[in-house]
Amino acid sequence: MTIDIQFDQDHVWHPYTSTLDPLPCYPVTRADGVELTLEDGRRLIDGMSSWWSAIHGYNHPELNQAAAAQLEQMSHVMFGGITHKPAVELCRKLVAMTPEPLEKVFLADSGSVSVEVALKMALQYWAAKGERRAKFLTLRHGYHGDTFAAMSVTDPDNSMHSLYKGFLPEHIFADSPEGGFFDPWNPDDFSDFRNKFMASHQQLAAVILEPIVQGAGGMRFYHPEFLRQVRQLCDQHGVLLICDEIATGFGRTGKLFACEHAGISPDILCLGKALTGGYMTLAATLTTKHVADTVCSGAAGCFMHGPTFMGNPLACAVANASLTLIGEGHWQNQVAQIETHLAELLPPLTELEKVKSVRWLGAIGVVETHEPVHVAEIQKVFVEQGVWIRPFGRLVYIMPPYIMDATQLRQVVRAMEVGLSD
């Protein structure tokens, strides 16, 4: 039976899409390796890894096997008062692979929820210390998710702040660094952050930011020195640092975690997306023993969060298989290769009239245009070129599965070139 596109148009709400004038949707019937297969049989090379998540490619035999084996045992069981091997093994792996003092793991349902969890941890930490600290300091161009607290620390201009004014708590936004990852460090890039931090640190529960790569808020890559200086200020004044590595975690930037570019570790770390290799939703918020124990020494006596599907065994089993693949280490070479190819393939695109600039880091490639692109039109061209890319605003960007080879990547960049040519 074919996919009922008309029903989809009439009744199914897609991400960031209007019911009055829905964007066209392409029916996909299967996905294997780096390819999506459309219902009409056309195959598209996927430049998006399903929004950063399918790092090992689709229909992966080891991930399939992990899901199937777990399905035979149990798909789900509540996590309150019960534990199971998939969760214990996953948390053991996460503690071992993340930077040092992080050792307590809270499993959450999605990236946005793991950010809510991180913010709640910071609030409860200060409450337990007898201080009411309700402000967060964050960066312009940041993005942390679509739930309410996550939205409140997401770029106020680029996002839904004006729409939800009065419903969102108001936090403090510092300018994000202008200089790029590969540019020489410009100390002025830290001035606004330092000033805002110094003016507010006694009210701050935490600083929250995306380390090195600001994703959905602008696809910007900044200098590691910025992150080092943030860590230093937080340490000097006892403010917690939350790093949102939901997009950057598990090798995407060329390091296992983007924090490693700066040699720092946060007090609270959010992970998601690639955690299950893109198979299903699962996220994790990790923290130190000090933060966790302080949270639990407060009046509540525990951390106040516990979703129904917390620690879902099926998701944990697939995540374990994905982290085993990461542990084998092929990602390092694969991401380095993709970075080398992007460095060769992207710069010529700056000759196109519509293109303002290009940038890349690890397995992330970005083309910024002068004017916002027409998503439906340009996507049609990409599909005709046998490629799947979903741009937003002035950003046409890719973060391919790590297994993408040079020929496939060339085809993806060629499609970008065709789509952006007149």
Ligand code: PMP
């Ligand atoms: N933080 C960052 C940095 C993200 O990129 C995203 C997802 N784009 C989120 C949080 C939210 O994750 P989710 O969509 O799984 O809720």
